[in-house]
Amino acid sequence: MSMMHDIPTLLRSHDLRLTPQRLTVAGLVLSKQAHVTARGVYQQLKDDHPALSMNTVYLTLGQFEACGLLQRFEMNGNAVFDSNTARxxxxxxxxxxxxxxxxxxxxxxxxxxxxxxxxxxxxxxxxxxxxxxxxxxxxxxxxxxx
Ligand SMILES: [Zn+2]
Ligand SMILES: [Zn+2]
The missing domain is CATH 3.30.1490 (Dna Ligase; domain 1)
Incomplete structure (x- = not known):
């Protein structure tokens, strides 16, 4: 990803509507170098964002992956999402x-x-x-x- 853009600009430039869930998850995984699992993101966010579900986190990470903001790999049976999208x-x-x-x-x-x-x-x-x-x-x- 490019660090030149702020998060809302980044999401809009990938045709993602700015929903609260997307902004919350993006703030954690797209603002810095990150290797995260859906469960790890959920654990970090759930206290401050009680409305956020594990399923929403997983779907949101999948949307970021689908539009090229994250890449995904498997490690020890977990899907790990990576903000470094270079090979x-x-x-x-x-x-x-x-x-x-x-x-x-x-x-x-x-x-x-x-x-x-x-x-x-x-x-x-x-x-x-x-x-x-x-x-x-x-x-x-x-x-x-x-
Ligand atoms: Zn070690
Ligand atoms: Zn990586």
Whole structure:
């Protein structure tokens, strides 16, 4: 997304009517770099917005995805919505669940496995998993103290 626009301008430019739910959800997920699940967004908003339902959050995120404001990927069986819509891979920490972006080279053609050469590939995305530096340090020091 472009950070040049404020949220109402951004929504209007994607032919989305300005509803309170859209403005609320957009304020959380489109105003900064975010990797969110519908449940996570709902948890963060429900206290201040009691009228908002989990289903509305999910539908709203789907609308943002459909018009290109978010992209979506699956991680551990959850749909994760990403405000970075450029092609990129992810790394996920298996302990603290942090997700970081691995920027891809826009011009670089994606590497395609030989068994997919007959396919017309529309997208590809890799998720690297492991321990992030903070969790890795924790596990190293835990081992030393044993
Ligand atoms: Zn971690
Ligand atoms: Zn991302």
């Amino acid at each position: 990129h891979d992810h790394a996920s920490c298996s302990r603290c669940a942090t997700i970081i972006d691995l920027p891809g080279e826009e011009d670089e053609p994606p590497w395609i496995p030989a068994s997919l050469l007959d396919w017309q590939i529309q997208s590809e995305q890799r998720i690297w998993t492991g321990l992030c530096p903070a969790c890795r340090t924790d596990s190293d020091s835990a081992q030393l103290s044993d």
